[in-house]
Structure formats: structure tokens, C-alpha cells
Amino acid sequence: MTVIEAKGLTYTYPGGTRRALEDVSITIEKGEFVILTGPSGCGKTTLCRCLNGLVPNFYGGKLEGEILVTGLKVSEHQIYELARHVGLVFQNPENQLFALFVEKDVAFGLENLGVPRDEIRKRVDWALQMTNIENLRERAPHELSGGQQQRVAIACVLAMQPDVMVLDEPTSFLDPLGAQQIFDVISRLNKELGITVVMVEHRLDLASRYSNHVVVMDKGKVVLDGEPKDVFSSEAARLIGVGIPKATRLSQVLEMSGVRLGRVPVTSEEASQVLKEVLSRD
Amino acid sequence: MIEVKGVSFTYPNGVEALREVSLTIHDGEFVAIMGQNGAGKTTLVKQFNGLLKPTRGEIFVDGVNTRKVSVATLARKVGFVFQNPDHQLFCETVEDEVAFALRNFGFEESTIKKRVAWALNLLDLTEYRETSPFMLSGGERKRVALASVLAWNPKVVVLDEPTIGQDHKQKEKLRQFIVQLIAQRKTVIIVTHDVEFVAECNSHVVLMAQGKIVAKGSAKQMLTNSALVTQASIVSPQITQIFLELADLGMPIDLINIHEAREALLNFLEVDS
Amino acid sequence: MSVFDGLRFRRGSSPIHQLDPRAKFFYVIVMFVVAVLFNELLPLVVLFLIQIPFVFVARVQREWIRSLRGAAFLAIIIFGFNFLFTYLSGQYELSYVLERSFAMSLRFIVLVESFSVFFLTTSPDHLGLALEQSHVPYEFCFAFTTAVRFVPVLAEEAQTIMDAQKTRGLELERGNFIKRIRNYIPILIPLIVNAIRRSLELAEAMESRAWGATEKRTNLYVLKLKKSDYVLALLSILLLVLAVYIRLFLPVPQLGVVLRI
Numbered sequence: 111m112t113v114i115e116a117k118g119l120t121y122t123y124p125g126g127t128r129r130a131l132e133d134v135s136i137t138i139e140k141g142e143f144v145i146l147t148g149p150s151g152c153g154k155t156t157l158c159r160c161l162n163g164l165v166p167n168f169y170g171g172k173l174e175g176e177i178l179v180t181g182l183k184v185s186e187h188q189i190y191e192l193a194r195h196v197g198l199v200f201q202n203p204e205n206q207l208f209a210l211f212v213e214k215d216v217a218f219g220l221e222n223l224g225v226p227r228d229e230i231r232k233r234v235d236w237a238l239q240m241t242n243i244e245n246l247r248e249r250a251p252h253e254l255s256g257g258q259q260q261r262v263a264i265a266c267v268l269a270m271q272p273d274v275m276v277l278d279e280p281t282s283f284l285d286p287l288g289a290q291q292i293f294d295v296i297s298r299l300n301k302e303l304g305i306t307v308v309m310v311e312h313r314l315d316l317a318s319r320y321s322n323h324v325v326v327m328d329k330g331k332v333v334l335d336g337e338p339k340d341v342f343s344s345e346a347a348r349l350i351g352v353g354i355p356k357a358t359r360l361s362q363v364l365e366m367s368g369v370r371l372g373r374v375p376v377t378s379e380e381a382s383q384v385l386k387e388v389l390s391r392d
Numbered sequence: 393m394i395e396v397k398g399v400s401f402t403y404p405n406g407v408e409a410l411r412e413v414s415l416t417i418h419d420g421e422f423v424a425i426m427g428q429n430g431a432g433k434t435t436l437v438k439q440f441n442g443l444l445k446p447t448r449g450e451i452f453v454d455g456v457n458t459r460k461v462s463v464a465t466l467a468r469k470v471g472f473v474f475q476n477p478d479h480q481l482f483c484e485t486v487e488d489e490v491a492f493a494l495r496n497f498g499f500e501e502s503t504i505k506k507r508v509a510w511a512l513n514l515l516d517l518t519e520y521r522e523t524s525p526f527m528l529s530g531g532e533r534k535r536v537a538l539a540s541v542l543a544w545n546p547k548v549v550v551l552d553e554p555t556i557g558q559d560h561k562q563k564e565k566l567r568q569f570i571v572q573l574i575a576q577r578k579t580v581i582i583v584t585h586d587v588e589f590v591a592e593c594n595s596h597v598v599l600m601a602q603g604k605i606v607a608k609g610s611a612k613q614m615l616t617n618s619a620l621v622t623q624a625s626i627v628s629p630q631i632t633q634i635f636l637e638l639a640d641l642g643m644p645i646d647l648i649n650i651h652e653a654r655e656a657l658l659n660f661l662e663v664d665s
Numbered sequence: 666m667s668v669f670d671g672l673r674f675r676r677g678s679s680p681i682h683q684l685d686p687r688a689k690f691f692y693v694i695v696m697f698v699v700a701v702l703f704n705e706l707l708p709l710v711v712l713f714l715i716q717i718p719f720v721f722v723a724r725v726q727r728e729w730i731r732s733l734r735g736a737a738f739l740a741i742i743i744f745g746f747n748f749l750f751t752y753l754s755g756q757y758e759l760s761y762v763l764e765r766s767f768a769m770s771l772r773f774i775v776l777v778e779s780f781s782v783f784f785l786t787t788s789p790d791h792l793g794l795a796l797e798q799s800h801v802p803y804e805f806c807f808a809f810t811t812a813v814r815f816v817p818v819l820a821e822e823a824q825t826i827m828d829a830q831k832t833r834g835l836e837l838e839r840g841n842f843i844k845r846i847r848n849y850i851p852i853l854i855p856l857i858v859n860a861i862r863r864s865l866e867l868a869e870a871m872e873s874r875a876w877g878a879t880e881k882r883t884n885l886y887v888l889k890l891k892k893s894d895y896v897l898a899l900l901s902i903l904l905l906v907l908a909v910y911i912r913l914f915l916p917v918p919q920l921g922v923v924l925r926i
Binding site: 148149150151201255256257279282283284285286287288290312315351352353355356357359360363364367369378379381382383385386388389390 | 428429430529530531556557558559560561562563564585587588625626627629630631633634635636637638641643650653654657658660661
């Protein structure tokens with residue numbers, strides 16, 4: 111089943127001179143874990159904003175083309191209607207938490223939707239449990255580490271039980287362990303709840319193991335779209351300057367030196383496995 | 393260049409951020425200070441230009457005790473580039489932004505002109521001379537912040553989390569730029585938790601955890617030592633992780649970047665066949 | 666700053682912390698009215714004393730004393746002015762003037778005391794909730810709690826900006842008065858620019874979490890008046906009635922006179 115379908119999206123921010131999106135078409139199936147990557151300013155964030163209607167409803171301007179998310183035409187619905195279906199998590203954890211207690215923040219979206227109190231309580235508890243932060247429920251956001259704050263932000267969105275979760279560079283402010291925890295939580299939501307994940311990410315070394323679909327953008331256009339190993343091993347990805355995972359990069363370098371590997375590894379485990387086979391071949 | 397002698401530091405709110413830290417950083421050295429957020433990395437480097445003064449212990453920068461001089465005096469020697477460029481940009485043009493510190497330090501107008509032109513050229517910003525810094529992209533703003541510090545030619549350059557929010561190409565540019573600085577005999581200190589970046593740079597590494605220095609050594613020694621890596625709550629580079637699995641086959645396990653990995657594999661295969 | 670220190674919420678679980686903000690606010694208002702009703706020292710001393718048990722039950726003695734210390738300076742000024750003006754008018758004898766001036770400073774202290782107990786024991790979150798349930802528009806309540814939430818964040822940001830500019834040779838204390846004010850421009854501009862950027866990000870996050878979806882917002886927490894809240898309200902009303910009665914029908918003796926007897 112297709113959850114996100116965009117056709118010929120073209121958009122310029124009001125007052126902007128350059129097109130932020132140019133003829134973008136993508137299709138994302140239910141349950142996929144999509145990594146969206148590309149150089150800074152390539153239009154990744156703008157595409158994320160299209161998925162819940164922030165573009166054009168919040169930013170203004172005219173969005174050409176058509177985008178359907180969970181069967182809803184984004185152009186014909188309010189952001190708050192789409193919020194039940196698509197959850198957005200932003201880069202800076204600090205600027206998406208408003209309340210003085212974690213629990214209250216997680217409840218915010220449900221309160222806005224007018225969900226009855228008992229139901230809010232149930233869903234808040236569930237979201238805290240799924241993101242593994244039940245112990246933080248009564249803490250204030252500014253007392254938490256960046257990684258904890260980001261998990262709260264994920265819980266906030268999760269409580270609204272979306273079908274799609276969009277995360278815009280959720281780990282860029284975090285240290286490696288904090289980032290790892292975020293990836294684990296998101297992967298769990300993807301696997302256990304079947305939530306479709308669209309994640310903007312530069313750290314492909316860490317993130318690519320979870321993904322089964324990679325989209326690369328450059329200058330407002332989608333330039334590569336496919337399975338991780340195909341995308342990462344393409345020449346175009348290297349030329350655009352995508353931070354190809356070291357495992358894949360190593361295999362490319364070896365192939366160039368005449369060592370035949372047979373397949374393209376993406377994670378370090380796969381690379382170890384492939385290399386083991388090569389080293390013990392003779 | 394920088395000597396830290398038994399320094400402890402406690403914030404006014406009672407948080408003990410540094411405990412008995414001792415460290416020597418030599419002239420022309422390239423050091424990456426690594427560790428988890430909250431390990432005390434930034435607190436330590438803020439001592440180098442006197443923004444914070446030790447609660448106990450002493451720090452000497454180029455032979456001068458940091459307690460005895462002002463931030464402005466130390467800043468002439470230790471340039472500090474903050475993580476977020478938006479915490480310092482305020483002028484109408486990029487040129488004024490880069491000249492700001494030079495004016496504060498009392499350079500002559502003719503010298504200022506020369507220095508600004510030099511710094512803008514160094515960071516590929518000459519075309520934005522008359523542009524407002526607020527009109528630039530994130531990566532460009534970061535470069536303006538860097539230029540505004542390098543303009544006064546400090547001996548030591550401290551970069552706080554320079555790779556955060558940067559894409560692959562920008563990181564590569566940054567790395568090449570640091571190599572240039574080292575070639576100019578500058579001491580470069582970066583605070584980071586970007587393991588892959590450090591593996592690529594192959595700098596010296598200081599590992600910190602809970603306000604203490606866990607160890608100091610080459611990137612190779614530090615990042616391939618799994619006990620140290622765990623203690624500092626970082627992760628080892630992906631190449632290291634790959635080769636740890638290959639140890640049984642007689643491969644070396646102290647590899648941190650692609651370049652080394654390729655050499656080692658080709659050597660191994662050659663010897664074998 | 667110490668006055669504000671005495672007003673900043675401390676987390677706690679005392680019976681006073683548990684009281685409904687609305688009941689506590691009613692008590693503060695009554696204290697205010699009663700304190701204004703009397704010019705005489707005796708009733709004000711009584712008002713001052715009856716609040717002390719609250720402070721101890723709430724276990725905020727230390728902060729309370731700090732707030733009093735902060736208020737002391739203003740209290741002395743109030744005393745000075747009252748003393749000067751009543752004495753110079755030449756109509757009253759010294760003992761009366763002294764007592765009257767003391768009463769005026771004590772009135773101020775009683776007000777600080779009750780406000781400090783209120784703010785020390787009421788979490789901003791509960792206060793926001795109380796506002797909401799008192800039919801204050803939600804936008805206003807949200808703005809209030811968000812402002813409180815971002816105070817520590819902005820304070821930290823201001824410090825970072827100051828550090829960044831100091832590193833670039835900015836010396837805030839240099840120059841004459843005008844120059845010193847201008848020294849703050851490199852700090853104010855980034856602070857404002859960042860605040861605007863931050864508010865845009867906040868707005869985006871709010872929109873993405875269904876802000877404004879329905880007029881009938883629900884709430885995870887609901888404040889409910891408990892028995893103890895009614896007791897406090899009742900005591901406050903009794904105090905008010907008593908005070909009005911005394912004011913209208915009974916003469917209030919000078920404290921000096923009472924003590925001599």
C-alpha cells in the first residue's frame with residue numbers, strides 16, 4: 111500500500127529566489143524506513159514540510175504538483191487534520207517542547223485534538239513506554255540531555271498515533287550514544303508498530319542499517335531513489351558528496367583496486383562478512 | 393603551548409564539571425577532545441581563553457597564567473569558534489563582522505583592511521563581502537564565524553563541535569582547512585563527538601568522561617581501544633568495527649579509516665597469493 | 666536579584682504545595698486587602714505572625730528569609746519617607762510617628778511575605794492550569810507557561826552570546842555611559858535574531874501537533890478544589906470579615922500603649 115505519493119512537486123518560498131523543490135516525485139510504501147539525504151540546502155527539509163502541510167499552509171507560497179499522504183490530498187487539508195496521520199520531529203529538540211513537564215508535553219497534541227482525558231492518559235503512558243522514557247515523566251525539559259529531549263519529542267508525536275513519522279535530522283545535535291538510542295527507538299516503532307518512517311540524515315554510517323529505501327536530493331531535485339546498496343554504490347552519490355557508509359565505500363575502493371567482492375555491504379557486519387569470504391577464499 | 397595543571401572547576405550552581413585535570417598541548421599540535429555531552433569538554437576549552445577560571449589548579453597559555461590576564465588579552469592568542477555561528481553574528485555586512493574583533497583589539501585601519509581581505513579569501517567568502525551575514529546559508533555563516541576569529545591570527549584555534557549540522561562535503565572542506573592551519577604551525581583544538589571525522593583527521597585525541605581525562609594519545613590508539621571507547625561513551629569508527637571481526641583471520645585491528653583499511657587488505661591479499 | 670530568588674518556585678510536596686493555586690491566590694488577595702485596611706502596627710504584626718506557620722509547613726524558610734532580606738532595603742526606604750513626612754508635619758508625637766512608620770514598612774513586608782509563599786509553592790504549570798480553568802483564553806495561558814519554560818534556556822543563550830563576543834575582544838565595562846550601552850548591541854542583536862528563529866521553530870512544532878484543531882481543548886490535568894482548599898478559603902473569608910468588623914467598630918490601640926499595660 112502506498113502511503114506517500116508526490117508528483118511533480120515544485121515550490122519556491124515566498125520572497126525566495128531559488129526553487130526549493132523542483133519537479134519532485136516519490137512514492138513511499140507502508141512500513142518502509144526511508145532515509146532522505148543530500149547536501150545542505152538541497153530541499154530535504156522542504157520536502158518534509160510538504161508531508162504534513164507546513165508547506166504551503168504555514169509558509170505560504172504556491173505548491174505546484176500533487177501530494178497525497180495516507181490517501182489525503184495535502185493541499186485540501188489543514189495542518190491539524192494531517193497531524194493525526196503524519197508526525198514531524200525536528201532537528202533541535204529544545205525548540206519543540208513547550209511544557210514544564212514531560213508528560214504534559216506528550217499530551218499537548220491530544221489535548222489540542224480534544225481527546226477525552228482517560229484516553230489521553232492511556233496514550234501518554236503508552237508513548238512514554240514505547241520510547242523508553244517512563245522515568246522522565248515528571249522532569250522539566252531543560253533538565254534533560256539532548257538525547258532524552260529528542261526521545262520526548264518522538265513520544266509527543268507518537269502519542270497522536272500517526273501512520274507516518276517524519277524526522278528531520280533528529281540526531282545531529284546528539285552524541286553517538288544518544289544518536290544510537292534514537293535510532294533504536296525509531297527502528298522499534300517501524301518494526302513493531304509498522305509506522306512508516308521518513309528520516310533526513312547525514313550520518314549514514316549509523317543510520318543506513320535500519321533503512322530499506324534511500325532517496326538522495328540535490329538542488330531541489332530527487333537524483334537517486336532506490337535500495338540502500340544500489341544508491342550508495344552509484345557513482346552519482348559519491349559525486350554529489352553524500353556521506354556514503356564506510357562499509358560501502360571500502361568495498362568500492364577495493365573493487366577499484368581489482369578485488370572482487372561480489373556484493374555491496376552497507377553495514378559493518380555485512381562488510382565483515384563479505385571480507386571474511388574474500389580473505390578465506392584462497 | 394597550553395599547560396593545564398590539576399584543574400578542577402565547579403559551576404556556581406554546584407555542578408562539578410572538571411576534576412583534577414592535567415594536560416599539556418604542544419605548539420602546532422592538533423588535538424580532538426572527545427567524550428559524551430556533559431563530560432566537561434567545553435568547560436575545559438573555555439578555560440583556555442579565560443572565559444572560565446579554574447576553581448582549583450592553574451592553566452598556562454604560552455607561559456601566561458590565565459588567572460592573571462583578561463579574556464581579551466588571552467583571546468589574542470586563543471581564538472575560539474563557537475558551535476553556533478548565530479550566537480555571534482550581528483553586523484550588517486560580512487566584512488564588518490570579520491573586522492569586529494580587529495577593531496576591538498585596536499588594530500590600525502590599514503592593517504584591518506589587509507587582514508579582513510586575507511581571512512575572507514582564506515575561507516572563500518570574498519564574493520559575500522558586502523552581504524548581510526543573515527542572508528547566508530548555515531554552512532556559509534559558519535565560515536564567516538571562523539573567518540572572524542582567524543582574522544586576528546591567533547596562535548591557537550579552538551573549534552567547538554565544528555561538524556554539527558554539516559554535510560559530508562562541508563566536513564571534508566573543514567578537514568582540509570584544518571590541515572592548512574596545522575601547516576601554518578597553528579595549534580588546533582577541536583571539541584567533538586564525531587568519531588568518523590576524527591578518524592579521518594587522524595589527530596591526537598583526548599578522551600574525557602565525567603569531568604576527568606580518561607586518556608590521551610593518537611587517534612589510532614584511542615579509537616581502537618574498546619575499553620577506552622566504552623569508558624568515554626563514544627563508539628569506535630565503522631572501519632574499526634569491521635576489522636574487529638576479522639582479527640581471527642590475522643588482520644590488524646588498529647585501523648580507523650578507509651585509507652589504512654585498503655592498504656592493509658591489499659597487503660594481506662598480496663602476501664597470501 | 667534576591668527578591669526574585671524568593672519568588673522562584675521550589676518543587677516540594679508539602680500540604681501548602683498541594684493546595685489549589687486558586688485557593689492560595691484568594692488567600693493572597695485577602696492578605697493584601699486586610700493589610701491595606703490597617704495603618705496601625707498591632708494588626709500588621711498579627712498578620713505577619715500568622716503567616717509564619719505556612720512558611721514552615723511549606724519548608725521554604727530559607728528562600729522566604731532571602732526574599733525578606735531582599736525586601737528589607739525597600740522597607741527601610743518606606744520607613745524613612747514615612748518618618749520624615751509625618752514627623753515634619755509636626756502634628757504627632759515621636760512615639761506615634763515611629764509606630765506609624767514601622768507599620769508602613771511592615772505592611773510592605775506582609776505583602777512580600779504572602780506573595781513569596783504563593784510563588785514559592787505554586788508551580789508555574791499549575792498556575793497556568795488555574796488560569797485556564799478560570800476561563801482565561803488558552804493562548805494566554807500557553808504563552809505564560811512557554812515563557813516560564815524558556816527563561817532558563819534564554820538565560821543560557823545570553824551567557825553563550827556574551828562569551829562569544831568577549832572572545833572577540835568585546836569589553837562590556839569599557840567606556841563612558843553611552844559607550845557602555847552601545848557595547849550591548851553585539852549581544853542584543855544575536856539574542857533577538859535567535860529568539861525570532863526559535864519562535865518560528867516553536868510555531869512549526871505547535872502546528873505539527875494539531876494546534877488549534879478544536880475549540881474544545883481537553884486537558885491531561887484538571888485542578889479540583891479539595892477539602893483543604895475550601896478550609897483555606899473559609900479561613901481567609903473569616904479573617905476578612907473579622908478585619909472589616911474591627912476596622913469599622915473597634916478602636917485599634919497603639920502597640921506601645923498595649924505593651925505598657
